[in-house]
Amino acid sequence: MSDDTRDTQHKRPGGLFSFLSKSRATKPGEIYGVPGQGETLWLSLGSIAVLLFVWWLVTAMGWVKPLFVPSPGAIVQKFVDVWQNGFTNTAFHQHIWVSTARVFGAFVLACAVGIPLGIAMGMSPAIRGIFDPPIEFYRPIPPLAYLPLMIIWFGIGETSKVLLIFLSVFAPVALGARAGVRSAAIEQIHAAYSFGASRWQVMLHVILPAALPEILTAMRIGIGFGWTTLVAAEMVAATEGLGYMVLSASQFLQTSTVIMGIIVIAAIAYTFDLLMRWVERRVVPWKGRM
Amino acid sequence: MGLKIDDASVVYPAADGRPPVAALQGIDLSIENDDFVVALGASGCGKSTLLNLVAGFLSPTSGQILLDGRPVQGPGADRSVVFQKHALLPWLNVMDNVAFGLKLQGVAGKARYEIAGKFITLLGLDGFQQSPVYKLSGGMQQRVGIARALTCDPKVLLMDEPLGALDALTREKAQELILNIWNETHKSVFFITHSVEEALFMGTKLIVMSPRPGRIAHRFDLPFSRRFLAGESARHVKASPEFIQLREEVLEIIFADEEAVE
Numbered sequence: 068m069s070d071d072t073r074d075t076q077h078k079r080p081g082g083l084f085s086f087l088s089k090s091r092a093t094k095p096g097e098i099y100g101v102p103g104q105g106e107t108l109w110l111s112l113g114s115i116a117v118l119l120f121v122w123w124l125v126t127a128m129g130w131v132k133p134l135f136v137p138s139p140g141a142i143v144q145k146f147v148d149v150w151q152n153g154f155t156n157t158a159f160h161q162h163i164w165v166s167t168a169r170v171f172g173a174f175v176l177a178c179a180v181g182i183p184l185g186i187a188m189g190m191s192p193a194i195r196g197i198f199d200p201p202i203e204f205y206r207p208i209p210p211l212a213y214l215p216l217m218i219i220w221f222g223i224g225e226t227s228k229v230l231l232i233f234l235s236v237f238a239p240v241a242l243g244a245r246a247g248v249r250s251a252a253i254e255q256i257h258a259a260y261s262f263g264a265s266r267w268q269v270m271l272h273v274i275l276p277a278a279l280p281e282i283l284t285a286m287r288i289g290i291g292f293g294w295t296t297l298v299a300a301e302m303v304a305a306t307e308g309l310g311y312m313v314l315s316a317s318q319f320l321q322t323s324t325v326i327m328g329i330i331v332i333a334a335i336a337y338t339f340d341l342l343m344r345w346v347e348r349r350v351v352p353w354k355g356r357m
Numbered sequence: 358m359g360l361k362i363d364d365a366s367v368v369y370p371a372a373d374g375r376p377p378v379a380a381l382q383g384i385d386l387s388i389e390n391d392d393f394v395v396a397l398g399a400s401g402c403g404k405s406t407l408l409n410l411v412a413g414f415l416s417p418t419s420g421q422i423l424l425d426g427r428p429v430q431g432p433g434a435d436r437s438v439v440f441q442k443h444a445l446l447p448w449l450n451v452m453d454n455v456a457f458g459l460k461l462q463g464v465a466g467k468a469r470y471e472i473a474g475k476f477i478t479l480l481g482l483d484g485f486q487q488s489p490v491y492k493l494s495g496g497m498q499q500r501v502g503i504a505r506a507l508t509c510d511p512k513v514l515l516m517d518e519p520l521g522a523l524d525a526l527t528r529e530k531a532q533e534l535i536l537n538i539w540n541e542t543h544k545s546v547f548f549i550t551h552s553v554e555e556a557l558f559m560g561t562k563l564i565v566m567s568p569r570p571g572r573i574a575h576r577f578d579l580p581f582s583r584r585f586l587a588g589e590s591a592r593h594v595k596a597s598p599e600f601i602q603l604r605e606e607v608l609e610i611i612f613a614d615e616e617a618v619e
Contacts, residue, residue, distance in 0.1 A: 254444035261412055262458035262509055263434040272461065276448045353447035356491040 137323040142330070145323040154312050154324070166309040167335065169225070169300065170293045173232035177289060181240035182282060188241070189248025189278075190270060198241075206238040210296045214303065223304035235296040236289040243285020247278030280347070280354040287343045294336045359545055360388040360411065360513050365420035367406055367571075379570030380406045384420070386564065386573065388513060393539055393546045393582060395560030397553065397607070399615060403571020404549045408517050411547060412438050424512065434462060437506035439516045444502055445490045451477065452486040454501050458509040476504040479538065496527040503535065507542065516548045520555065532559055533591050540586050553607050557581055558595055565607060567614045575610055577603070 093099045119139060125131050126138035133141065149159045188195040205213070210231050221227040251274045259269045301310030309328050316324035347354070367381040381403045388394050396404045409415040410422055413432040422429040424436070437458070438444075445454050453460075456473035464472070477486060480500040485493065490501060499519055506514055519535075520528045532555060539546055550556050556563055560579045567574040581594050594600060 252443040254440040254442070255446060257412070257414060257432070258438060258440065258444045258505075259457075259461060260414075260432040261434070261436065261438045262461045263432070264461040268461055272457075273446065276446070279448075351448070353489065353491045356447065 134320060134322060137326065141323045142327050145327045146331075149324065149327065155306070155315065157307050162307055162309050162312050163331065163335070165307040166297055166301070166332075169229055169308065170232055170290070170297055173229045174236050174286075174290050174293050176229070177233050177236035177240050177293075178286060181237045181289075182244045185241035185244025185282075185285075186248055186270070186275065186278065189245040190274070195245070202238055202241060205234065206242075210235050210299045211302075214299055218303055228300040228305070231300045232293050232296045235292040239292055240282075240285050240289040243288065244278065244282050247281030247285070248274055250281055251277035280351045283343065283347050283351065287340060290339060290343075291336065294332060297332070359390050359392070359425070360386075360547075361423045362386040362407075362411070363421050363423065365410060365417040365422060367403070367410065367415065368418045381410070381417075382570035382572050384410075384573060388545045388547060390512075390545055391543050393536075393548065393559060393561045395548045395550060395556040395563050395579075396566055397550060397556040397563060397611075398566035399551065399568065399611065401571075402566040402568040404551075404566055405517060406571060407566075408438075408515050408547065408549055411513070412436055412515050434458065434509045435512045437509055437511035437514055439499075439502050439506045439514065439519045441518045441521045442495075442498075445498055445505075447489065447491045450487050450489055451482060451493070451501055454490055455482075455504045455508060457505055462509065472508055473504070476507050479507075479541070480504045480534070494527075496523050496531060499523065499531060500534070503538070507538070507544075511544065513545045513547060516546060518549050518551070520550070528555070529591065533585070535559065536582050536585060553604055553611070554595060557600060557604055557607065558585070558591070563607075565610055565614075574614060575607075577607070579603075 097104065122136070123139050126133065126136055126141075137145075153159055154162060184194075184198065188198055213234075214227075214231060217227040217231050221230060255273050255277065256269055259273050264272070297308070298310035298313060301308040302314060305311040309332050313325050313328035313332075316322075316328065362384050365381060365384045366379065369378045369380055371377045384407060386394070396407060398404050406415065410417055411429065413429050413436065429436075446457065449457065452470060452473055455477055456464075456469045459469040459472060474486070477483060480503060482497065482500055482504065485497070490498060493501065499522075503519065516535075520531050523531060535546075536559060548556075548559060550559075557579060558581050561582060563575075563577040563579055564573045565575040565577075566572065581600055585591055585594050
């Protein structure tokens, strides 16, 4: 048997549906039977390339009108155009800045209030009893449903916009922090108490650090909700912001601006998520390892 | 003086339609200074409940626990606990884990690390001060746990199956290490295990516990750890005819107890 044939025989079965068949023995260095094991980078890059290609193909061949799907080139052109000339007499960076400030402002506020409250809810049955019903009541309601109320109560200024985003970030962050309180093993807590620790010390030195991985995950989920709510927040009485840009462009059927805005929002959100993952690796390298 | 358990009982209240469970009944036990008391028994016989009583995590339904004549009201630094696992703090390195108890007691940084460093050396962890604990082997993690428990100079060291999660070879080494530490520090130790050989080898006193209700069924005085500390090799002690004879005797008792209950 030549080296080549032996090599192909030992190769892991690839393909989309390989997970349905029985696994072959693994190569040294891999662990048998770990679900979803393997590299994904090249497949992901390939997937993006194929999507872009299909997009380009359907527009270049004229199968779909530019009004419905503009070509990738048109999007880039629009980006350069808006970058240089702004949108509705406002500079592009101003739109980005306003939206980012709204989302991150609301995010910081939601973390500042939600994390301590969530931890308090995890630690104290009294606080949990008081705050659980209101949070669980408003959490599943779509922000669009209570947007009118926000505007009636808090006016058409920044307050109602930031508050709307705040509410959508607040619930997942608070609930994540609350669940994180349970992460500390009872042995870790007992060990601290048996050194004569006070309840406050146990919270500060054991429960809080143990909850960090869940809190960071909750923050990642929360900021995602924040970006989702941005467009709703900028629906009424906004003259700046990426959400406003997308909405008003759609009213004038400027499809390329809509898609460009969506991509910019996604890019900012993804960059921040990468940053959070980096923070996670630095702050909680022990996550899931003990 | 020392630790005295005086007719302690623990009854878990009825729940989910089941009758109340007597986890411990009429426990009398005293642990003098320098004693190494080993509790042995099948799971469910109340060993851990007894340890939780002494540690102060659980209060007895009746009876009392006295440490140097004062009743135990809750957990305290005079009774350090070494757990089987999951008790180290993965966000701290070895040094800070060992110094954790001292930090909680407000000992300043420099003094804290000085004391911790002493116990790190004693447990043979030199060179690993800055290592993250989650990268250590199970045996080394357990040594960190023991070092941490010793830093606060407890009167009694409570060990809840500290070697239960270790492999057999590491376990034998750890047994010898603990005996040597005990010999050097002169702490009273209360040690839980379900390995008969470990119990006989380590203890100066052995209590064999029986389930339903959890109680002390038999007591033995043991000579073997002193023989090891006097210089005899561990395997030699464990292979001696007296050791084997007592081991079989204790095993018989335990199996007979289990059959009587079933």
